[in-house]
Amino acid sequence: MIDIHDMTFSYGDSLALKQVNLHETEPIIMGLWGRNGAGKTTLMKLLSGQENPNGGQIRVNGISPYNNNNTMKEVTYIQENHPFSELWNVNDALRFGSYFSANWDQALADELVSLFELPRKKKIKHFSKGMQTMISIVIGLASKSPITIMDEPTNGLDAHMRKLFYDVLLDTYEEQPRLIILSSHHIDEIEPLCEMIAIVDNQTITRYEETESFKMQGIILNGPKNAIDELTTGSTILEERKLGNQVHVMLDVPYNEDWIARAKLAKVNIEKAPLQDYLVNITSKKEPVKK
């Protein structure tokens, strides 16, 4: 479905992506996580054919996507704060979506507009931020495109609407599996949906792994300095804080029976590092400490 090999892209003289590699043949839900400016949006633009790489290769369903009419039919890209015309209401936006999507499902679009309680006649520019996100979601899901890319799809949604979004996305995905790519800075908002997560950091994809494997990784230890020092010898420390004789560290190791037993023996408190904190630390500019 997508195959990216040593791809590089610059905006003029400014390098945005370098040596990107990503290969996915299955219709899965993929998360794209990275910090501000990491290159997520640029990668999504390249996948949807809006930009042309300067080097390397990108293939979407076997073809180079840039300026390719076939890509336009097969890939739907919903940008963050999608720029709807000032004049449009919901019906206009849906008509626009239907023009560009070969698999457009009008019944689903109507169902989602009702579910999200979006007023059909009100101008979209007068919608709240969450409502604007919802109409973008409707267009993304009703497109039923083989490759559907959504930038920050939970932006502005409250907990209730986010839950609705999860439910409808999974329902439509189960009905018709396709490659759905969701980007976010907040991993917790997309992680429940994603089978695989790609980490975009320092202008490239540094890791592409199963969500479950990321969720296993990273532990936090709290305890006396000497006990922590002994336990952490040989491990990579991602974060360290001291309070008197007490030390708090995050290690880049799996949260497993072995570490739970070692911590118990050393009388040190152990817990799983929150996924978002773990990812922030592994993409931090500061060098991790190897003890």
Ligand SMILES: Nc1ncnc2c1ncn2[C@@H]1O[C@H](COP(=O)(O)OP(=O)(O)OP(=O)(O)O)[C@@H](O)[C@H]1O
């Ligand atoms: N049109 C542009 N012209 C020049 N530089 C750009 C342009 N768009 C993005 N960039 C630069 O490319 C880099 C990657 O930006 P990009 O928008 O892809 O990051 P991002 O991961 O989506 O960030 P965010 O999470 O903040 O939206 C940044 O350094 C950014 O300043």
